[in-house]
Amino acid sequence: MKRLYSTIVLLAVAPLAASAQRLDGCPEDFGRPGVHFVDHPTDAETDQRLKESGYMLTNDSLLSALHDLRPDVRSLAAGKLSTGGQAGALSAITQAWSAEKDQCTKTKMDDALSKIGSRLVFNSTQHPGGQQRVTPFQPCTPSEPQVLSFNIEQLKDSHNHVPDDIRITLRNLTPQTVGFFRTFWPEQEFSAVIIGPFGAHTAIKKEQEWLYHPLAPASSVVDGRTLPYFFALPPQEDVTWLWWVGQDFDMSMPGTYRVSLGGRIDYLNTTVCSNTIDVTVGN
Numbered sequence: 001m002k003r004l005y006s007t008i009v010l011l012a013v014a015p016l017a018a019s020a021q022r023l024d025g026c027p028e029d030f031g032r033p034g035v036h037f038v039d040h041p042t043d044a045e046t047d048q049r050l051k052e053s054g055y056m057l058t059n060d061s062l063l064s065a066l067h068d069l070r071p072d073v074r075s076l077a078a079g080k081l082s083t084g085g086q087a088g089a090l091s092a093i094t095q096a097w098s099a100e101k102d103q104c105t106k107t108k109m110d111d112a113l114s115k116i117g118s119r120l121v122f123n124s125t126q127h128p129g130g131q132q133r134v135t136p137f138q139p140c141t142p143s144e145p146q147v148l149s150f151n152i153e154q155l156k157d158s159h160n161h162v163p164d165d166i167r168i169t170l171r172n173l174t175p176q177t178v179g180f181f182r183t184f185w186p187e188q189e190f191s192a193v194i195i196g197p198f199g200a201h202t203a204i205k206k207e208q209e210w211l212y213h214p215l216a217p218a219s220s221v222v223d224g225r226t227l228p229y230f231f232a233l234p235p236q237e238d239v240t241w242l243w244w245v246g247q248d249f250d251m252s253m254p255g256t257y258r259v260s261l262g263g264r265i266d267y268l269n270t271t272v273c274s275n276t277i278d279v280t281v282g283n
Contacts, residue, residue: 023049024072026104050076066096075108082112090116090267094179098232110230117181117228120267129214137201138191140262140273146173147270152261154279166243172233181228186243190261197255208248256280
């Protein structure tokens with residue numbers, strides 16, 4: 001009799017477990033040791049699941065879905081919003097990402113933000129014709145009030161025979177979390193200004209010139225380093241990375257070079273300009 005009772009209980013529980021399956025492809029035990037696989041619904045499946053959850057596929061409806069009580073609905077909404085690549089979606093998903101407690105949903109939102117970043121960074125006014133690098137030597141006037149502070153500093157080595165690494169630091173000066181996309185090469189986001197020892201613009205290396213031309217063959221440089229990395233910057237928090245200033249520009253002549261970066265960040269509706277530093281190249 002006890003054996004029969006146990007069987008009945010198991011049969012009753014099985015449908016409940018199946019009904020609790022997440023709609024966004026996240027395993028229920030995501031984050032446990034060895035559990036990292038996440039299934040990705042197709043676009044058609046995402047649309048259908050959002051509709052079945054009570055949401056239309058309009059921008060306003062999807063933005064409200066970011067605050068649904070169900071974590072899988074929140075991640076589905078973020079994924080759907082990312083297909084448009086709009087700056088408004090960036091801000092909304094960034095705020096939702098900052099408040100998200102469910103780890104798999106947070107991972108899904110991170111993926112959505114990365115997709116938005118690829119569109120916003122490389123389809124900006126800084127990349128006419130699809131060029132990979134921003135046109136250098138542009139004048140820069142920072143927006144007021146400032147959204148981000150922009151600082152560069154030289155990291156000196158012991159030999160000083162080649163252009164040293166430059167550390168870039170951007171800080172969020174606003175009272176709310178800001179979504180920023182950092183590229184591996186700073187020249188993909190900002191106009192570089194390098195003035196040589198005799199006061200003239202430093203030449204771009206011949207092998208790098210094609211990166212600054214419109215209609216550059218993007219397929220030849222697409223690797224993990226060229227895609228933007230998303231960073232959610234809380235107020236007064238920094239994002240830092242290194243710039244090999246001599247990668248694109250010919251700094252083989254010994255002397256002192258004046259170096260700065262700056263440019264328009266369309267998705268934040270702001271222009272940021274770094275300080276200017278002297279980089280000394282030895283004999």
